[in-house]
Amino acid sequence: MRKVILYGIFWFCFGPLQAQNKADLGELFHELMFGNKPLKTGNLHGHSHNDYKQDIPFLSAYYSGMESIEADVFLKDGELYVAHEESEITANRTLTSLYLEPLYARFVANGYRPFADSTKKLQLVIDIKENYQVVIPALIRQLKPYMEMIDGKKQQQVVRIVLSGDMPKPDHYQDYPDFISFDGRPGVFYRPDQLKRIAMISNSMDAYTHWNGKGILPETDRKEMEAVVQAAKQMGKPFRFWATPDSKNTWIVLEKLGVIWINTDHPLLLNEWLTHLPYNRFRLTTPLSIYQPTYASDGKNRVAKNVILLIGDGMGSGQVKAALSVNHGQLNLSQMRYMGFSRTESANAGNTDSGAGASAIATGQSTNNESISVDTAGKPLLRLTDILAKKGKKNGLLSTGDLTDATPAAFYAANIDRSASEAIAQDLLQSPIAFIGGTQPGFFHDSQKRRSYFQQLRAKGFSVLEDVMQINTQKKIALFLPDSVTRPVKEGRGNVLQRMVSESIVRLKSPNGFFLMAEGAQIDYGGHANDLPYVITETLDFDQAVGEALRFADQDGNTLVIVTADHETGGLSLLDVDEQQGYVEGNFSTNDHTNLMVPVLAYGPGAEKFIGIYKNTALFDKILTAVGVKDE
Template sequence: MNKILINSFFISLIAVFGAAAQEQKDFSLHSHNDYLQTVPFWTAFSAGANSIEVDVILKEGRLMAAHEAASINSDQTIESLYLDPITKGIKSGLISKIDFHLLVDLKTEAYASLEVLLEIMKDYEYMLYSSGNPGGLKLIISGNRPNPEDYSKYPEWMFFDYQSKELGKGLPWEKIGMVSMSFRQFSVWNGKGRMVEEQRKAVQDFIDLVHSFDKPVRFWGSPDSKSAWKAFYEMGEDYINTDHPIAAAEYLSKLGQNVYQNTNFHEVYYPKFDVDGAATPVKNVILMIGDGNGLAQISAALFANDNQLNLTQLKNMGMVKTQAADDFTTDSAAGATAYATGEKTNNRALGVDPSGKELANLPDILDSYGFSSGIITTDQLTGATPASFYAHYPERDDSDHIAAYLSKSKLDLFVGGGKSRFEKEMVNLRNAEFTLVESLEDLKGERVGYFAAEYSLPKVLDGRGDYLLKSTNAALKFFEKKKSPFFLMVEAANIDSGGHSNSTSMIVSEMLDFDQVIGEVIRFADENPGTLVLITADHETGGVSIPQGDIASQTVELAYHSDDHTGIMVPIFAYGAHSGDFRGVYENTEVFHKIMKLLKEYHQK
């Protein structure tokens, strides 16, 4: 691709997102050796860089953009790469505000080079900084510079890059645009892991010293990685030095979303382990599904809750492979159908095999064994996970058809959102002898349904409160009154939503909400021996990892490989009778078959 096409491509991108990047003021980037970018200036501008560096060499009366004479290209001057593009950007409206400066690194003798620069800038006076044009372009001279006592002889728009650890009140601060130092004078850190504290303090002390003179600071030769960008951002470096301005801007602009400090803690319940793993009869099965909940999501919640969870008290665990029948990466419909029916199916399908044939699900099957059954979700009841336990349909988003299956199911209890989806089904639900109640306190009778919201329930951080905990406790009381064995599926749906939106706060808060419910279910299992508790996920969402965090302050930083589901194995935790049977690595369909094997062993049709 030639230079003209590349420039046109970048300009079209800037029209879409360049202005938004320029408004990002939480951090400032220095585009180091910007003239070496494939598209000089526009790359830095599109990333919102506030400091843009060009090395120049005086040759035959021209300021060539190059680091050394051998690399000079006659077409690349300070005018062609920077001053003319800025002019065109202003005239076209792509540059509505000059909130960046050029750092001009002189590689040839200072006074002669500046004499030529002054002559060049006469053609660009209209856009230069002055007391009458405070929003104009500033040039900061670096590299070979005149003596500090001569700084004041140069125009208002020209400032200088001061490079010394020795700072004092006697310096010409009014003409110093920034203070720059080699990072290697303070630290040998390579940008991986964490800086040695003594070296980190030396860097911080210098930053603070520069700031005491109300000037910005930059380090050259510094590590150029995500860990480094974050470290320098947290220490307050004003212009973070990078050869990768777009990547740095993308990472730093998302830090606020990727880092979360938890302030809502809960105490954990310590299990009794009286019959945990014992080969005693299984009376009840509670399957808890954290939608999208992988190891990183669990770990993040653990670190954010003072390094402890109800879930991580458990001793028996395994790993589940989640692939769908037609795809390496499953969706919730195929994933939950595997748990509900013991068969792999295509993505988007609910309770049917790949050919569309209906599959019997756990509530239907267990009804013949004298079991009651129920589903609870923070999603709408037509959502893929809860619907997999009552519906039989090849398209998860066809809500009208899915809703029609609820009255035909063998469920005795349902709790969730999405009442509006069932407007046409109210008569059928009542004819199926479901009592539709107005509150969780009214879960009484043989068959009960509670619509918790007309549409979707809010997220925890949006005010959902302890809905899932109250719903689960109410359901357990409902089943206790029925005095029959039961199967209950509890879904925490919005961990998945946090993964899709790459929202660390949503992932952590929803996982912690889920963990409070896990604690109460484990307590119930201790009080009701013969209860088998299984906690797992239908898939992982977001390709989440945890690059950094701080347990002492309950803070975690998550990174995301995707905004969709992934094929990563998910954990399964088990507690209670026969919980040891769920150790190992196996397909998601095996969860169903392991449950059925145990129930057939202890129950008769």
């Protein structure tokens, strides 16, 4: 597999999740669902427009990480009041009480800097509504008690005071103290000494376009806006549009125009978007190669001898489209012509977990979440692997996750508690599995339990291995890979799943055929973590295993390949896609499973049976029908 070269659009500087080093599955799940991630906003900054209209002025924007906060002011009876219209003036809403005092208190508490995070800066934009000639002197008087907060001669990290609205002409900037900066305007010539006093260049978006933030910015408007932003950049100044629609689509477009200050009336929402950008964006510089099928056996109305079922845990259509886009419009999955959708409800909930989802496929019956291959009363159910073994077929199970986790376990174990790892592992000893490979279960961290279990496996005829390269026997194989080998792709895992698929096929081939289930487990992990680079790199890795299965299906001519998921994780939607650049920006609606239907793709003899929309339990019957065990 060609090396995946990835990087975030701005920062992509993650603290490694180290998901695979968790000794207990519950601990891993809790970390992915609720653990904190290092969040960065990079080169974009938030401007809280008309901040005084917030339910909690200043504090909402400040604790949302806005690095520019705007207050409109009027001078009345010697006091500066914050209001948009003079008629809105109230006695308790002064610039000092709403902004200067709370800002100074935090400045001191942070060790004489605007934020506790020393990398963040802050500017207070004071929009003078009228009569700057009298307002500015009054403002300077009110700022005097806070000079250590605003005067760069006294502190290294200060709050920058920026005047906007009714302002003096550039020729008069020199009449005011150096700690006063100004909000510049496009098309105005500034001498070098005047330019030093300009904090940013701003203008209303309405001056260039009537675009409402939906769909595509008209090309003529885009060029005009881009030109004005670039003109400011040439002066060494950041640009801000005000009167902008407040939406993620708008923010994405503004960023592409080169805007640095993102204007918003909703600082909480903007902060959420800004801080999660490293986890919502991905670019693939070098696309992975894909296999081009021959289609010689595809859709042939005959019984399949072998079945390779590939389950992308947590992989919905959003995950597939994201991977397709970053791989420049090509996937092994996209070569498969027979497609359907699986509904993923469990017996006791609209949203299934992996236990009930995999059990539905493995047994053809709905069960409760948290259970594996038992009915709703806890009674063990007959599994695909049991039925196919009686027909003389060999069975194999593969995963990039814990081999006692729900998806692989549903095909060899039965338990009302999917987290009962040790009990589930005991069921493997009695199962008809001939090849199993994946990550070591958590209880292996207890060396005594690990040695004891290996002895039990060997007594059942298994060759117990810990390295794919050790596979050199035709005996039953239990391949337990260490955490370091099955860490996330974005942390360096190689093509482990693809290699295991290749090696297991060689060992499973028999006169009566075989059934192989291979799981891309960590697509789900990335969904729980709301980490798009994690999701996409795992989906691409899974797709390489799909390519390996398609390649064998063409060589063999009697193999049915099925690709699906047990459920979707994360509620992934795509906000921005560029296939030519191999770039995607997404958005997660949850850190849990959703009720979204998942794709089912099929290739080979019997592939046509998987067209349509059906319950996840239907996959069981369709597979048995495809191999001639059941009539339709």
